[in-house]
Amino acid sequence: MTTERNRYTEFRPRWYRPRMSTWWWLKRWSSVAFILRELSSIFIAWFIYFFLRLVHALGRGDAAYREFLAWAASPGILALNVITFAFVLFHAVTWFNLAPQAMVVHLGGRRLPGAFVAGANYVAWVVATAFVLWIVGR
């Protein structure tokens, strides 16, 4: 903005403007964690695609489902899914922890502490997981 409009004058002869390195994020762990969190979105996308293929195969009948299972058990897909699982966990935990900063929840005119907001996300996660385990184990 102003910086660009400022004219050359005798008293501001030459600014020094270093360029930011492409590798700025390697300097500290918190930045690496941020980049990993951003990167985790790609694995989330893969997870959704994988899940939709599963549902699609189920809809097409027994043979298609078995074909899907064989494909899912191939070493490449298995390895990718192990990495995806780690990234999905990382994605969930980091965003749950950040939720209180983005959401302010009022209850009965009072502001709920951040721990409640993050806690509610974790509780929902545990309940959903328990429900899935119950369906699988039935």
Next chain:
Amino acid sequence: MVDRITIEVARYRPEKEAEPSFQAYEVPCRKDWVILDGLNHIKDHLDGTLSFRWSCRMGVCGSCGMTVNGEPKLTCATFLADYAPGPVRIEPLRNFPVIRDVIVDIGDFMQKLSAVKPWIIRDEEKPLAEGEYRQTPEQLDEYKQFSMCINCMLCYSACPVYGLDPEFIGPAAIALAQRYNLDSRDQGARQRREILSKHVGIWSCTFVGECTKVCPKHVDPAGAIQRYKLSSAMEWVKDFVMPWRGQ
């Protein structure tokens, strides 16, 4: 406890050099000295040509922000002894053009600050006879945290988004816009939305969160931006569903 410490200060004299270099000075390392005391000792006793900004010496004016050993800090609130045995490296705030030594150009921030209209806007002022605009302690609490900002720009220095894209409105300006948006006396949210909802406004922020970590006043600019993203998205949905709103 060491009694002397070396301060390495970035020197940039545009009239005679193209790039900054470091100059080392040895100063007393007293228990009660902050980095700024060390710099003033250099200026007063060792080298009068060293240039840096400072004013209040008590974390209120926001002038003395510098990069201390790679971290953006208020030098009046950072103790020299914490860096013993040294050396301590002092550089200008990152992401701003350097004018001289550790002085940066703050014009860009000042422009952005005024662009978000950080003052109370009323559709219509009520007559003086009706008295002041009253506020409950709960209403005050809604924005008080964001009102603590001292415009020190440490958050801009820590923000990689601002470093990569200087058009980004930035953490402090958005936090200050929220300070007024959340004020029960204010009616200017729609006006501020024009600039905040642009791509260079809130949507440039990728929630790195460094701004909140370095803030000496615990303002939490990252939180302010994310909260605004949520409310801006809600406003967009309302405008989409009810296009006659706000006409």
